[in-house]
Amino acid sequence: MSLKEYKPGRPFPGTIGRTWEQSSPAWPSPLRSKPGAPNVLFIILDDTGFGHLGCYGSPIRTPNLDRLARGGLLYNNMHTTALCSPTRSCVLTGRNHHSNGMGTITETSLGYPGYNGTIPFENGLLSEMLMEAGYNTYAVGKWHLTPAEQTSAAGPYSRWPLGRGFERFYGFLGGDTNQYYPDLIHDNHAIRAPATPEEGYHLTPDLVDKAIDCIADTKQVAPDKPFFLYFATGAMHAPHHVPKEWADRYQGAFDDGWDAYRQRVFQKQLEMGVLPEGTRLSRHDPDVQEWDSLPPEEQRLYARMMEVFAGFLEHTDHHIGRLLKFLEETGELDNTLIMVLSDNGASAEGGPHGSVNELKFFNNTPESLEQNLAALDDLGGPKHFNHYPWGWAWAGDTPFRRWKREVYRGGTTDPFLVHWPKGIQAKGEVRMQYAHAIDMVPTVLDCLGLEPLDEIRGVTQSPIEGISFRHTFNDANAQSRHHTQYFEMFSTRAIYHDGWRAVCPFPGPSFKEAGQGFGEATLDEDRLRELDANGWELYRVSEDASETKNVAKENRGKLIEMIALWYAEAGRYQVLPLASPTLAVFALERPQLTRDRKRYVYRPRTSPTPENAAVHVLNRPHTITAEVDLRDGAEGVLLCHGGLTGGYTFFVQDGKLHYVYNFVGEQEFHIESAVDVPEGRSELKFEFEPTGKPDLKAGRGAPGLGRLYIDGDLVAQSDISATMPLILSLGEGLTCGRDESSSVSQRYAAPFEFTGTLYQVTVDVSGEHVRDAKAEQNAALAKQ
Known part of the structure; x- marks a missing residue:
């Protein structure tokens, strides 16, 4: 007898007698996709300009993305919002960024419907739609769509990826992360990176590995079940991190500067047909220095910064190629609808001169050319948090004007590729029809033969605001259907x-x-x-x-x-x-899960506390008190905040109590107890007393006196003459009982987990916390 099924919610079609022998069964039918439904893969690059990919005329080698262009379609008239979170919200919902409450990034939200940083549930994500159509749904990489105040372990989790229709997530919630020491989230919990940079770890190959694992897990059990993979790299956002051998492949390639780069790329774009006939190269940007006017040492530094960026992009392309190869080897590539998009134009957030430690920039701490030149050989490695100068951003957006955050076409017109051999007959062609990121969702639904859902989990859905461009796939002369778009x-x-x-x-x-x-x-x-x-x-x-x-x-x-x-x-x-x-806008008070308080209690084995949710100790008196039980030479970190680019750490080592303040990666102020920490239970305390006022313009926080106490007895004190005035760390938050990511101090190697018994650590703060809205604005924008 054939199995009888019925749609859940419908009347039971079997028969129910008094006994099993007198009855006939029927089963609620499993959620299945349409036969032959294609997989869907979104590849979202970060801060990649129109003139960065090889298939768009760049000298940077991107053979795997170029292959998608040759086997599919290259669009030269695709638009984004000019910023990260806003564009990503469009990509996943098919609605405009203000409709999503994402008029800006989540860290700079405002108390108005278009800017509150909270995507309403009536704006369903493609993941929620496709899960209802029988798809497995995976998000891997950068998210940046959860309100910043909701990204700690306290949640709520309803707007984390798993709360918005993704069944699995592996990546980071914020706008950027260290590529060697990432702030990783697996599903709904924080995890430590599986290896160290010394062991060869880098985030991009890790993300690709996890993406492949997700697909393989499904296909070995249900080979006919399609998937939707949202794969969003941390690249090419700063920090520009890549193994040295990749950057070295471009040695000397950019010695002639950004003006020459623009000319070369522009000519190539015309030759390749990437640009419409008659396109002219936009003017030299008034904010960008003439390359030939720069002294040789600056040219050398800036050229190397671009070599690192280029190596970073080729490295990213290489690992995307591994994902594509896996799809090909498993027979999935031809029936996978792939869309590749950058979230905005190239980033000018490195400023006019670039940076080897963005934490200095956000603290107004000067970066000397001598210091930056000294870092030349290590750029791209784990020692620095580097970003190129904005001349390269301008060049990366060739032939357009300006860059990310601005709505000239340099900020809003981005590379976009579509590849789907089973659904697109045309190969290697350019499409010039107007499109916007909001058009991706309706195009996918159109290709899959699906209608937008009227309701998701009981919430009535708003109308999709984008327009399908599927009609352009096999007709280069098709008329644009997207007639109007605001920015x-x-x-x-x-x-x-x-x-x-x-x-x-x-x-x-x-x-x-x-x-x-x-x-x-x-x-x-x-x-x-x-x-x-x-x-x-x-x-x-x-x-x-x-x-x-x-x-x-x-x-x-x-x-x-x-x-x-x-x-x-x-x-x-x-x-x-x-x-x-302006400063007033970025200094606005925003809703928090709990009220600001004077006493913060942290416990070991808990998740890292993100920067925006951790206790703020800058420019104010404070104490850090650890309740411990030491046996048999136990040692390790009690509490730390930050990483190698700056922060503080409180720890026990070689029997002594230590405190280190790392001033923007330049100098470590070290205090060590004169006596050993006794065996047994003890109270260990660090106290900071400001001895002067901060000088925000000079990039110096309040100097102070640091003291160490063991069971109430003063055991060491020393001046801490330089502190960060504005921002303590860029992404590496606060951890208790270990140093989670890069080591705050060179005196130990992370994680240096405490081996004794650590009951809790209490941080008490008092006095007025010096705030600087400009710096808070800059730090938030670093996360785009």
């Missing part, structure tokens, strides 16, 4: 409509022309009126793809129409109120 990022605005593009830069077309840097300008009503009257530019991008000729004066009527259209879209998608990235 807004940090009060810079733009609107596209049928080949026209209006842009209103804020505070100006460049920092030099505006006379104000990022975050220095205030947008009040008077300034907004002035911008609306005189600040908009107009481009006929169907003829001038790189926005080189402002035609606003001769097309005043069209410009007024476009401005009115922007406001209509802004009202439709909850873009208002506009908020300039």
